[in-house]
Amino acid sequence: MKDEKSPISTRENLLRAAIRVVQQGSVSSLTLDAVAREAGVSKGGLLYHFPSKDALIKGLVAQFIAEWNRAMDWEFERDPTPELPGRWLRAYIRSCFANYDAEEYATLGLTQGDVAGFLVAISSDTGLLADVYKEYEIWDEKCLNDGIDPAVATVIRLAADGLYFSEAFHLAPPTGEAKRKVMESLLALAKPSGQ
Amino acid sequence: MKDEKSPISTRENLLRAAIRVVQQGSVSSLTLDAVAREAGVSKGGLLYHFPSKDALIKGLVAQFIAEWNRAMDWEFERDPTPELPGRWLRAYIRSCFANYDAEEYATLGLTQGDVAGFLVAISSDTGLLADVYKEYEIWDEKCLNDGIDPAVATVIRLAADGLYFSEAFHLAPPTGEAKRKVMESLLALAKPSGQ
DNA sequence: ACAACTGTACCGGCTGGACGGTAAAAATCG
DNA sequence: CGATTTTTACCGTCCAGCCGGTACAGTTGT
Numbered sequence: 001m002k003d004e005k006s007p008i009s010t011r012e013n014l015l016r017a018a019i020r021v022v023q024q025g026s027v028s029s030l031t032l033d034a035v036a037r038e039a040g041v042s043k044g045g046l047l048y049h050f051p052s053k054d055a056l057i058k059g060l061v062a063q064f065i066a067e068w069n070r071a072m073d074w075e076f077e078r079d080p081t082p083e084l085p086g087r088w089l090r091a092y093i094r095s096c097f098a099n100y101d102a103e104e105y106a107t108l109g110l111t112q113g114d115v116a117g118f119l120v121a122i123s124s125d126t127g128l129l130a131d132v133y134k135e136y137e138i139w140d141e142k143c144l145n146d147g148i149d150p151a152v153a154t155v156i157r158l159a160a161d162g163l164y165f166s167e168a169f170h171l172a173p174p175t176g177e178a179k180r181k182v183m184e185s186l187l188a189l190a191k192p193s194g195q
Numbered sequence: 196m197k198d199e200k201s202p203i204s205t206r207e208n209l210l211r212a213a214i215r216v217v218q219q220g221s222v223s224s225l226t227l228d229a230v231a232r233e234a235g236v237s238k239g240g241l242l243y244h245f246p247s248k249d250a251l252i253k254g255l256v257a258q259f260i261a262e263w264n265r266a267m268d269w270e271f272e273r274d275p276t277p278e279l280p281g282r283w284l285r286a287y288i289r290s291c292f293a294n295y296d297a298e299e300y301a302t303l304g305l306t307q308g309d310v311a312g313f314l315v316a317i318s319s320d321t322g323l324l325a326d327v328y329k330e331y332e333i334w335d336e337k338c339l340n341d342g343i344d345p346a347v348a349t350v351i352r353l354a355a356d357g358l359y360f361s362e363a364f365h366l367a368p369p370t371g372e373a374k375r376k377v378m379e380s381l382l383a384l385a386k387p388s389g390q
Numbered sequence: 391a392c393a394a395c396t397g398t399a400c401c402g403g404c405t406g407g408a409c410g411g412t413a414a415a416a417a418t419c420g
Numbered sequence: 421c422g423a424t425t426t427t428t429a430c431c432g433t434c435c436a437g438c439c440g441g442t443a444c445a446g447t448t449g450t
Contacts, residue, residue, distance in 0.1 A: 010425085031409060044412090045426045053410065133365055140367035151376035154369050155354050155384075158361060158377070162353030165360050170328055172335035174349050181346035182353070189350075205399080226435060237401045239439090244399090248436065 011049045014039045015059055022118045030118075032056075057128050064115050065135050071095045085147025086190040089156050092143065093190060096160035097183045148190060156189055206244045209234045210254055214310070227251075252323050259310045260330050266290045280342025281385035284351050287338065288385060291355035292378045343385060351384055 017039035022030050032053060036046040050056040075091035075098075119129065143153045163182070166173040174182050212234035217225050227248060231241040245251040270286035270293075338348045358377070361368040369377050 032411085033409070042427050043410090044428075047411070048425065051411090129364075133367075136367045150373065151380045154373065154377045155380050158357030159350050159354035160357070161361060161366065162355070162357030166353060166356060169324070171356065172328075172331045178345065178349065182349045185346045185350050227437085228435075238437090239402065240400045242437075243401095246437090 010041070010045075011059075014041070014046055014049055014056070015063060018056060018060060019115070019118070027118060054128060058131075061119065061128060061131055064119060065131060067115075068095065069135075071098070081191075084191050086153075086192070088142050088146045089148060089153055089190040090187055092139065092157065093160050093183060093186045096164045097179065147192070152189055156186055159186055205236065205240070206254075209236070209241055209244055209251070210258055213251060213255060249323060253326075256323060256326055260326060262310075263290065264330075266293070276386075279386050281348075281387070283337050283341045284343060284348055284385040285382055287334070287352065288355050288378060288381045291359045292374065342387070347384055351381055354381055
């Protein structure tokens with residue numbers, strides 16, 4: 001009731017609009033004018049909430065990290081075999097393989113793959129992804145201390161990421177039944193019996 | 196003896212210069228002026244060989260594909276266990292894990308990871324990566340028809356790609372001994388006994 | 391043999407548009 | 421009213437692509 005017109009509303013609206021712009025175009029089409037137009041505000045209005053383009057991108061990155069962590073926590077909680085080692089890896093796998101479109105997690109109403117496409121494209125530019133790097137190191141450490149052989153754990157993480165990127169960049173990603181079997185193969189690896 | 200001043204020389208020089216610009220800066224620093232300056236030619240000279248920026252990027256993409264295919268062929272030929280199924284997958288793995296810096300393959304004198312960073316950043320822009328998409332489908336088909344269980348083969352491909360991206364985007368890539376063990380785990384998977 | 395012509399390779403200044411950012415006025419709200 | 425939020429108008433920069441040249445190597449005509 002109080003988020004209807006709260007000061008956050010416009011801000012979030014702008015973030016959603018920014019994502020939409022990237023989705024319906026390319027990364028290079030992410031301009032202040034385009035985002036403002038998409039959000040239905042003026043450019044000045046956009047710059048009031050995000051004083052610079054970098055600030056806008058940082059907002060997107062922060063939202064992305066938060067969303068992904070939420071998704072992984074959720075998967076972690078509902079793991080069917082919580083007693084087995086590799087629980088966190090399994091949550092990681094499921095998070096990468098799931099496409100949360102407009103569901104409970106999709107705070108921004110987007111597919112994770114789309115966000116990745118955006119983020120990575122930005123990455124090469126400036127140090128805007130520094131937060132993502134840090135987050136990744138945390139995830140990596142969790143992977144390595146999950147009761148699974150570290151090498152196998154890294155294989156799993158890389159494969160899950162690989163799927164993510166293959167979807168984001170259309171690099172022959174598996175779909176349908178094949179995708180399901182790939183995920184199951186990975187989940188099998190993420191259990192002590194898996195190697 | 197006749198390639199000293201051949202008309203190809205300038206063209207290749209420009210491509211090398213373009214890569215250098217991206218490496219020593221960011222993707223966004225890839226401007227026509229910068230490439231021309233780096234190559235020691237004028238902007239007009241650059242535009243003579245590549246009539247547009249897109250054409251220049253397409254040239255880079257083509258070079259990249261050719262180089263990677265050459266690397267994979269080379270690994271394929273020197274596979275230590277050519278009699279076992281999964282030979283092509285093993286070549287794929289080794290290509291992704293190797294860093295050919297200024298060796299036989301490095302026609303452009305760059306690390307594969309660098310190229311990936313560049314390519315992907317460009318990718319979201321236009322249909323400039325259409326050729327890469329097609330190439331990937333070919334690779335995918337080779338992966339699936341390599342005598343290994345398709346799901347496992349896809350896991351391997353995704354993991355190899357994942358390593359590639361993790362290096363390109365600094366997403367906690369394994370290094371040193373850990374990296375070697377990861378590769379060995381993958382190579383083990385790429386053999387009948389591996390699953 | 392040499393002049394006129396043609397095509398190739400390259401130069402460098404220019405421009406028009408896009409884009410990030412600013413600032414002050416205007417509207418809205420408490 | 422005063423603070424917050426939003427708009428309108430504008431500036432400066434950067435950059436892709438264009439265009440009028442230059443130099444020079446062949447080629448052709450006579």
